[in-house]
Amino acid sequence: MTKKAKDIMSRGVVSVSPDTKLSDIARIMVEEGIHGVYVFDPTKKIAGVVEDNDIIKIFGKKLVEKTLAKEVMRKVDVKITPETTLDEVLKIMRDKKKRKLYVFYQESDLFPVGVISIRDIIREVDKEKAAIEMSRFLAQYEEFQEWLSKQEWKKS
Amino acid sequence: MVVRKDVVDVMTTGVLSFPPDAWLDEIARKMYSRNISSVYIYDPRTGSRGVVSDNDILKVVGKKKLEKVKAREVMSKKIIGITKDTTLEEAVNLMRIKKVRRLFVFNDLKDKLPIGVLSVTDILLELARETSLKEGRRK
Numbered sequence: 001m002t003k004k005a006k007d008i009m010s011r012g013v014v015s016v017s018p019d020t021k022l023s024d025i026a027r028i029m030v031e032e033g034i035h036g037v038y039v040f041d042p043t044k045k046i047a048g049v050v051e052d053n054d055i056i057k058i059f060g061k062k063l064v065e066k067t068l069a070k071e072v073m074r075k076v077d078v079k080i081t082p083e084t085t086l087d088e089v090l091k092i093m094r095d096k097k098k099r100k101l102y103v104f105y106q107e108s109d110l111f112p113v114g115v116i117s118i119r120d121i122i123r124e125v126d127k128e129k130a131a132i133e134m135s136r137f138l139a140q141y142e143e144f145q146e147w148l149s150k151q152e153w154k155k156s
Numbered sequence: 157m158v159v160r161k162d163v164v165d166v167m168t169t170g171v172l173s174f175p176p177d178a179w180l181d182e183i184a185r186k187m188y189s190r191n192i193s194s195v196y197i198y199d200p201r202t203g204s205r206g207v208v209s210d211n212d213i214l215k216v217v218g219k220k221k222l223e224k225v226k227a228r229e230v231m232s233k234k235i236i237g238i239t240k241d242t243t244l245e246e247a248v249n250l251m252r253i254k255k256v257r258r259l260f261v262f263n264d265l266k267d268k269l270p271i272g273v274l275s276v277t278d279i280l281l282e283l284a285r286e287t288s289l290k291e292g293r294r295k
Contacts, residue, residue: 023287026280033191035276052276053257055283059248064283090218099211118193118210125184125213125222 005089006082008124009103009114013038018046018070022055026064036100039073040111047110048073051100079104082113089116163247164240166282167261167272173198176206176228184213184222194258196270197231203268206231207260237262240271244282247274 015038016025025037029052036051054072055064078092080101092101102112173196174183183195187210194209212230216222237260238247247259260270 023283027284027288030277030281030284052280056248056251056276056279059279059283060245065287087218090214093214118214119188121214121217122184122188122210125181125217126188129181129185129223 003086003124004082005080005084005086005103005116006114008086008089008120009082009116010120011114013102013112013115015040015111016050016069017041018044018048018068018073020069021065022050022058022067022069022072023065025050025069026055035117036115037069038102038112039069042111045110046070048075049102050074076102076112079107079109080116081105081107090121093118093121161244161282162240163238163242163244163259163261163274164272166244166278167240167274168278169272171196171260171270171273173269174208174227175199176204176226176231178227179223180208180213180216180225180227180230181222183208183227187213193275194273195227196260197227198269205235205268206233207235208232209257235260237265237270238274239263239265244279248279251276 014028014032014034016028018039018041020039028037029035036049039048039050040046050069050073054074058064058067058072078096078098078101080089080092080103082103082105089101092098100115100117103114103116104112172186172190172192176197176199178197187193187195194207197206197208199205206227208227208231212232213222216225216230236250236254236256238250240261240263251257251259258273258275261272261274262270
């Protein structure tokens, strides 16, 4: 079975209003341990993203506490759905040099349901390894149980 | 102001390093558990060095088994280093020019092993700390 976006994505996104100061966004990123926030205004239908790199870009040029999200935010140019396969996700990330992809229920949606970041991919490796170790352990345990039952048989 | 600070005040001290023949799955697990995005590769015998970042791992995922690829095969030799008395402004400029997310901080640029790393996250942390200090003063 091939994995899909919905199997590895982190559900939910941190979103801010377009009028949020970059200094607040920097604090949110640090506190939440994330590298990007979604900028969204449901009434004006404004949607975009601010990533840590966008803050680095204005560093030393403008004051972060006087710059607003809407001034630096960028449009989401690649949308994927929960049904996109992992292979496709990897290909898009590699080809478009993206560290993060937003997952939408439909391409026409303005608000995402989740995110797949490079960290989620790295975590997947970790999970796979753990699963292999677990199955190895279970096999050994079964073997041991079998051995144990034979021992009891001998005693009686 | 943040810009005037030196790199040494903001950087993360210490660097996680692996030998060039470490397997990628091990490196990926360490990256995830330590919440970092790159490791330093250093061979004390030959002195060869490099960097393996999460992007380098992404290039291999799905194509080869990570436990069968060695750090040496994917590492980049391009190490962008700065000294600890560089100003933050210079460091960030270098990051922008070289399009990297981290710089390795050396005592002396001739050294083989860095004393710390300055990443995008370290800079955000400093910005966040500084603005919360200001707000505290205002109250």
